[in-house]
Amino acid sequence: MNISRSRWVWLLQAASGAALVLLLSLHWVAQHYLASEGLRSFVDVAAYLKQPLAFTLEIAFLIVVSLHAMLGIRAILLDLNLKPEYQRALDISLWFIGIVTVLYGFQLVWQIIHL
């Protein structure tokens, strides 16, 4: 990997981490601190997710947390000094896992608000 690419990946990791500070705080406050006894009932979860702003924030959180997680796993595995051909396979695998995670989360939220 050339230096400029690794620098871009590092910047993406840092930027997604900074975004997570905001998105995770909003998620935690909305889903746990504002809920009675720390967790929302089914009706409350559905009502919350039906609000367009809440839906957008939760999906943004899902996308950013998945991106940050995949970049973090990548950084840990690259420290194992993988051969270049394995690095490409690793990148493809992590893209796949990340996209599946986002799609799973999205359809879960979609089903909840349409139940």
Place this chain on the structure above:
Amino acid sequence: MLAFMIHRLSGIGLVAYLYLHLILLNKLRQGPEAWDSFLQIMRSPSVMASDAVLLFGILIHGLNGLRLTLIGFGTFLPWQRVLFWFSLTIAAALTILGMLAMH
């Protein structure tokens, strides 16, 4: 080295929690009865106690990540060791405050 290990281990733990969280949310798909009875388990004292571990993991990973970002941009280099212990202290204090606020 301690900061590096804590960041990596908390990161791995949080990735594992992300998938556990998504699996548990699957209960919502089963309807109101399934979710609301599941909440009774999640509100038990033992599960709520595990929230402290989660909260501390999130806080130390976030604060240490912020420290690493600042250092990566070449700022606060002479202060990196102090900032690590500061992050650890703030994470512990916020965990205690967070748990008190939640119960």
